[in-house]
Structure formats: structure tokens, C-alpha cells
Amino acid sequence: MPMYQVKPVSPADITVDLPTCMYKLPNVHAQGASLGEHALQNGEVDPTVKALEERQDEILRKLYELKATVDGLAKTVTTPDADLDASTLAHTLTHTPADAVLRGTADLDDLLGKDLGALRDIVINANPAQPPLSLLVLHALLCQRFQVLSSVHVHSSVSTVPAPLLSCLGPRHTHSYARHRFQLGFTLIWKDVSKLQMKFSTQNMCPIEGEGNVARFLYRLLGAEPRDPVSATLMDGWVDTALFQLAEGGSKERAAVLRALNAALGRSPWLLGQEFSLADIVSACCVLQTGQTSSAPANVQRWLKSCQNLGYFSCVDPLLQ
């Protein structure tokens, strides 16, 4: 019996308006079919296999890198009197601070999620009684990397804020009227909070609390965090030591931290060795904040000077007086 033709019910090229709040998955059926055909017809290598191979190569490469760094570390450990002229090294480093810090490759899309056409605004609530100096330094670093729209607000829970705190993020950007021109927003709110707090995406992320944790978050945006776990752990250690024992600790604890700093800085120009890092930023800010610059041991003094020579710390100076 002959059959009659029917017009397609829906056009083939229909575009479906997909919601953006869900993630996409590849079409299971289409993929399988096409792959099977390909393999049969051309005998080509399956792309997934290819991806696997690439991944393996990448892992191997990382492993080699790791081995190299561990070898380097072993060298410095086994030869404690390595002939390192720290001061000259520091000196050469001060000439290339940008290289030192901006070596990382950070992509804001990767780190903060896809851009939805709106300014990605980082909101930091800080108590004016304890200005977070390290975050201001990180802000200066972020400004070098990205187009940052910085703004300072005073929350109604605080009645007055000293003038230097209002201008701590530098002068207002001349293009601040056009928010869409910026890659990143940095909004500092002076507020009556017991613990420093950072909010970014209230939907997908809980607030980050504590200056150290926020500092780590911001440092990650710079893409400069150490790759090897040893250095990363060291860095984390120094950040916590500085904030909990130097900034908040008693006089005995402070003295102990200063001695530890002195010892570490006797071995290398920066706390993590040859590279300036978050450990230096936070520790230096804490030393500056506790007002022990003049009584600090020699190595610490020299290190502070090198830090200040980098230029990122200039925003902190007005707040220290």
C-alpha cells in the first residue's frame, strides 16, 4: 500500500534557547555513532584516546619538573653554605618585579567562572580598626595585571572612617563611569565586622573569611602561586604564621616569628627562596603593621627594604602613619 508523505512537524534547523544555569554535556548518541563510523571507515585514532595520550604526556612533563625542583631543593639542603649573595640577588630581582610576579598565566574566566556580561565584582568587608594591608598590596598587583575598577564604600554600621582609609585604593579611575570596560571589580567596604570577609558570587560560593584566606584567593587570580607542593605549603605556613602569631600574637610570639623570619631570610632573599611571593607580602605587611620595623633583626630589615623597593607597598605607607 502506498504511503503519503508528511511534512516534518518541526524544522530541522530549530534553535533551542537553552538555559545558562546548567552545564552542557556532549550528545551521547550522536558522538557514539559518528565515532563508530570514523573508526570503521578511516581507521583514524579515536580523539578521546588522543586526549588521553596528551594528558599522560602532560603528567609526565609535570613529574619531570617536579623532579627537577626537588633536585634543586636537595642541593640547597645538602649544601647549607651555598654561596648565595642574597643582597645582590635581591637587587637584581627588584629590577624585574613584574617578571617575578606576573610570570603566571591566569585566566579570569577559568578562575572566576564564565563572564555573563557583567562586571565580576569582588566585595571585601573590612573593619576600619584593622585595615588589611596585604590585600591593598595585592590590589596594586591586580591593577597591573587587569583592568580593575576599585571603589571604597563606608557601611552604615560605621560612623566615621579616617581619610587615608577612604583613598587607600588610589584615586578614582577616570573611566569609572563605564563599569563594563573593566575586567574585575574590587569593592572595599569599611564595615563593622569582627572578621574580614570576602564575597564574590553569593549564589555559588560561600563568603571567604579571614585576611589570609582572602589574600590566597586574590593571589591565585594573579596565577603566580607556586606549582610545587613544598613551596605552596611553605607559603601557606608563612601566611598563617604572620597573621596569627605576628599580627595577633603576644610579644613573645612576635619575637619568635621575627627570629624565624630572620633565619629564613638569612638563607635566601625571599621567604620562599629566589622568588617573591604571597608569603613575603603578608609577612612584610604584618611586620609593618605591628610597628616593629626599626627593632627588627638585620635580615628582616634588609628584606623589608627590598619589599618596599618593589613599589607595590607604596599604597600601605599612608595607612601606617
Place this chain on the structure above:
Amino acid sequence: MTKENVQGGGEEEQQAQSKKALKKQQKEAEKAAKKAEKQAKLASEQQETEEDDFAKDRYGICPMVQSQQKLDRALVRVQDLTLEKAEQQIWVRARIHTSRAKGKQCFLVLRHQQFTVQALLAVGDRASKQMVKFAANITKESIIDVEAVVKKVEQKIESCSQQDVELHVERIFVISQSEARLPLQLEDAVRPEGEGDEEGRATVNQDTRLDNRVIDLRTTTSQAIFRLQSGVCQLFRDTLINKGFVEIQTPKIISAASEGGANVFTVSYFKTSAYLAQSPQLYKQMCICADFDKVFCVGPVFRAEDSNTHRHLTEFVGLDIEMAFSYHYHEVIDSITDTMVQIFKGLRDRFQTEIQTVNKQYPSEPFKFLEPTLRLEYKEGLAMLRAAGVEMGDEEDLSTPNEKLLGRLVKEKYDTDFYVLDKYPLAVRPFYTMPDPNNPKYSNSYDMFMRGEEILSGAQRIHDAQLLTERAMHHNIDLEKIKAYIDSFRYGAPPHAGGGIGLERVTMLYLGLHNVRQTSMFPRDPKRLTP
């Protein structure tokens, strides 16, 4: 015989009657005697009291004050009754808030405005039994003059605003008596929401309140609300005058609907008809064209919108700002937001008692804001809404629920109840809105929000007659009707922007109330024209 008979029968009847009558009479006599006795007793008692009442001239009902005499007597206000005045003898004029007699004592709570104090009368060498009885019988809400000694109390009086002292009454006179039946009880009217339901106590519904607004306005909550509202107005004026603004008065009877809208009231105007102004915008803009640079006005505005919502009134007080700027309309946004912040700060610092009073009945979180005010762009707002799962188009206007949701999202992230949303799509704004220079889809317009509700809608206005004509034609507006408006820009006009807020809405949202009728003294809505 027959006569006798008749007589006899009559006698019998009479006898029968008289028997009944006698009984009746007897009873009546008894009654009368009892009555007489009672009266005599009462009279004698009265006599007795008149004789015995040593405090006779210490209480009574004053003749109506017709300014017969000018007493040199200072009345102390209830709010000034503090520990400093302890042991002093003073005169107070106040209303009876509550009275409670208990044997030989009578406790009164006296109220003046939002302040209350406890007063005590006790039978003793100053007050007689009759005086206490008299005081206990004064109707609630009557106005009285009281002479009393201020005494410190050991335990704080929780139920009164003056908690540290009470008054020991020596004289009490009624100045103006209230009727005994009140249409609503004040203590019911200030009962916190929800509490009434739980304990089976009465609360007063909105319409009863509004029908008897005079009494409702006496409640501590209403007193505080309208004092704070006066503060908003005052702060608005002070701030703008300090910024170099000029206050102007604009006509309220106008010949044509200024915004071309249909929601205007028509009034008969001699042989023709006129409209009630729905916004002073045209006149504000004309003042700018007349080189007043920065102007504001405070006055009634009328909207013939038949919407019965919690935030719409047909007549409300508009606080309007218009300002010429140098190069960018953000100068105007900064000016307006700073004015708002100054108002919020002033209220926070000067009206804390009023805020607390209102919070007792209508608890809400304190109003939070940032200085300088947070400014977000419409696109960012959309992105935040979309991230929260709301689906809406780029050029779609915010619906009320979305406005509220966005308010919540912004508050979550920035912890502020006040923010500006800038750069609205051109399509959703009136024809006189200046388009964005870089993107024809957007415009130089902004809304301001308090607790997620829009309070101000403003924009840079087109100050060029030609562009204005184009935009009006694009919106299919009859050019004849807005000729006067367009003509005002023909002779050179400075670039300018502005906006207007509703006083009632700002007060409502600042205090976190839920109905704009609570912050309008005599509200007008589609269903209410009185009082």
C-alpha cells in the same frame, strides 16, 4: 336594691380591685420608702461627703477653657519627667492613657505624644476617697491637668516611656472630656503584628484605623512615624539648600498631561477642563532652562492609577530634584545619592527613639546603606538575576518580583538596602530619556531602590528640541500635545538630569513598614477619599 346590688357588686369589685391595688400600693409604698431611704442615705452620704471631703477643691471638671484667665503656671512635658525632676512639685497636662482603680488607690498612665508616665492617687492626707473615685471614673483619652510630686521608683516601670519616675497626684482637673466609647482602643492599635492572634487579643484593622485617623494618629507608633517623616522632609531641604539648590513651587493645575500619560485626574476649570499635575517635571525642566541650575520642589502629585496595592496612592508628596550638570549625568546621580545618604544618616543619628518606637510594633532590620552609594548597571543586575535562575530578555523591564529578588541578591552581596541601577534599556523609558551614546539599546537613565522597591526613577533628559521631536515621533506621541514642552528647549538648554521620590514611600521603606497608608497622614487611594 339594684343600686345596692350594683353598689354591692361594685363594692365587691372594688374590694377585689382594692385588694389587688392595696397589694400594689403596698409594694409601691415599700419601693418608694426604699427609694426614699436610699435617696436619703445617698443625700446624707453626699452631705456627709460634702462635709467630709476635705479634698473638695483638689479635683473636678474645669469650666471650658475660653481663655478666661491667663495662669502663670508652667506645664512640664511628659518627656521631660526624668530623675532630675525627682521630688519636685509640678503641673502636667496629658491624656489619660489607662486608669486602674484598686481599692483606695488609683493608677493612671498619662500620655503626651509618644511619652507615657505612671501617676498614682491614694487615699491619704492629700487625697480623699471621693477624689480617688473621681479620678478612676475619668474617661480614657480625656485631657487632664495634674499637679503632682515626681517620685523616683525602685523598680523600672516597663510599661511606660518614663521608666524611672512616677507622679504622686495632689490635684487633678479635667480640661476636656472624651466620650466613654472609643471607636478603637489605643493599646489594640499598637499591638505588634501577630501577637494579637496568638493571645486572642484584639488588633485594629487598617480601615478602622483610617476611618478614625485622629485617634489612630495618637498612638506612639503613628507619632513616631510622622515625626520621622517630617525629619525626612527637613533633611531633604537642608541637604539640598547646602548644595546650592533653589526650592521652587510649581503649579498643580495644568492644561495638558505632562508625561503624555492617561493616568491624570481631570478637573473642571471654568468652561473647560484641566488636569492635576502627575509630576512637576516639565516645570522643573523649564526652571533649568531658565538658568536656575539646581532646583528642587516638595509638593503633592496626583496619579489616577486604579491600583490598590500596598505602595500606590492617588495623591502623595513628591520630593523632586532637577539639576544641570557639566559633562556627565553621573554628577547628578552622585548629587541625588549623596542627598539620600545624608537623609539616612540624619535619620540614623537624630531619630533613633522614633525608629525604636516603630520597631516595637513593626519589627524590621535597621536600614543599611553604603557611602558613596553602590551603583550597578542594568546589565549587571540582569546577570545577577540570570545567575539566580530568572529568565528575562535584555530589553525587558524589571517586574516587581524581580525587583525584589534583585534587591535581595544585592543585599546579600553588598549588604546595602539602598542602591542605584544605571543604564536602563531605552525601550522601557519615557520618550524624553537621553539615549546612551555608545549603545542605542540603552539609555542614560537610572532607578534607585530601597529594600528592593523602586523609590526614584530618573534620567538625563533630552535637552535638544530636534532629538526630542524624533523620540516623541518614535513613541507615536501627538506632537501638538507636547508642543509647549518641546518649545522650552528651542532657545538653548543646559544638559540636565533629575528624578523624584515619594515621601510616603521613602518613609515606609526606611522603617521597613508594609503599607504606604501607614506613612500617609490622610491617605488617598481609589477607594478612600475621607477623612
